[in-house]
Amino acid sequence: MLFELENPFASTIIKLCEEERRMVERMLIYAHEAGIFTYEELSFIIIEQIKNVRDLDYFWAERDDERKLLAWIKFRQKYSLAYFESLYHKNHIQVVTIMNEEVYPKNLINTYQPNLVLYCQGNTALMKETSLAVVGSRNMTTYGKGVIEHLLPKLANELVIVSGLARGVDTYAHQLTMQTGKTIAVIGTGLLTAYPYENQQLQAEIAKNHLVISPLPSFTKVQRWQFPYRNLLIAGLSDALLVVEAADKSGSLITANYALQENRAVFAVPGSVLSALSKGTNTLIRYGASPVLEADDILTELKMYLS
Incomplete structure (x- = not known):
């Protein structure tokens, strides 16, 4: 029998209203699309409740990693958050994060380092x-x-x-x-x-x-x-x-x-x-x-x- 574990970010998520949760989700997805940050670094976006691009820029600047900061700046100059949201709409992509407990598959909560972001096309109800x-x-x-x-x-x-x-x-x-x-x-x-x-x-x-x-x-x-x-x-x-x-x-x-x-x-x-x-x-x-x-x-x- 599978053990039922709590979402590792539950204590943070419960403090956020729906609008705030969605704002943090957008920042998490945007940073994930850059493909340059570790699981732990992306996790801190949730833990620190980063809600806008300006704060996200400051957050990465404080990480004291010049290589990643330069890569982030290059990514930001090439792609905006709005660009990705338009891309998802055009290609019928639903992005599911670990913060969306209604859609996120419960089986993954029971894993080591559950995926923070999943990119989906189709019937997401099948995941449950x-x-x-x-x-x-x-x-x-x-x-x-x-x-x-x-x-x-x-x-x-x-x-x-x-x-x-x-x-x-x-x-x-x-x-x-x-x-x-x-x-x-x-x-x-x-x-x-x-x-x-x-x-x-x-x-x-x-x-x-x-x-x-x-x-x-x-x-x-x-x-x-x-x-x-x-x-x-x-x-x-x-x-x-x-x-x-x-x-x-x-x-x-x-x-x-x-x-x-x-x-x-x-x-x-x-x-x-x-x-x-x-x-x-x-x-x-x-x-x-x-x-x-x-x-x-x-x-x-x-x-x-x-x-």
Whole structure:
């Protein structure tokens, strides 16, 4: 069972009226878009209740970090707060911060350093429904494809399916889920970038009818070192995680490790001991992940886990 933790900024948020909360949120989002500040530095915007751009400028000036201050000045000269608000409106982006407790997903409150800002396109209510992350190899095999076809139809009828919109298992999990259920795509770029490029149309369809989330600033391009942020969000947002196929030391195993650290239920599909893409899942099972043969294996255990 997941532990219910309080929003780490609850004591600050409760002191603010709705107008003040929104003002602080705008400053938090604006600073987050700059992409140059640490989690702790952004947190202080909430703690110090920074409500306008002038105070935000003073705040960064007092940090005694010339490099970041110069980067902030350059960012401010290029982009105004109004520019981003127009960008969000034009691209149907809803920015959800940890200060908006009505929309912010409760599962993330239970994580280490919960995301301060989430950029969303689509139905944000899906973030609060019971969900299962489905991850696996980009080089999906015939076996992996068959497993998804065997498990997903029933799972998608009862759970929101979360995945990372990568090639292979992620893409097929999204596509199959969209036929009968709801899906959330968590991406490792900004919302204005489609990656991989061949999933551009799929990303647009999910944004229109389901939900796409990015933990990264809007203009973030493809950089490999940023994908762990996506994996962390997948693990934290979901109630449980299923690994379909995974090689040894794969990104899927990293996501599974994140899920275990956040006290999530982890499931894995057993496979041939001769298959490189089953080595990761078999290893997970060896060390305690629940093996999955049928959809009910997940549904039954998850029901007990969340009760």
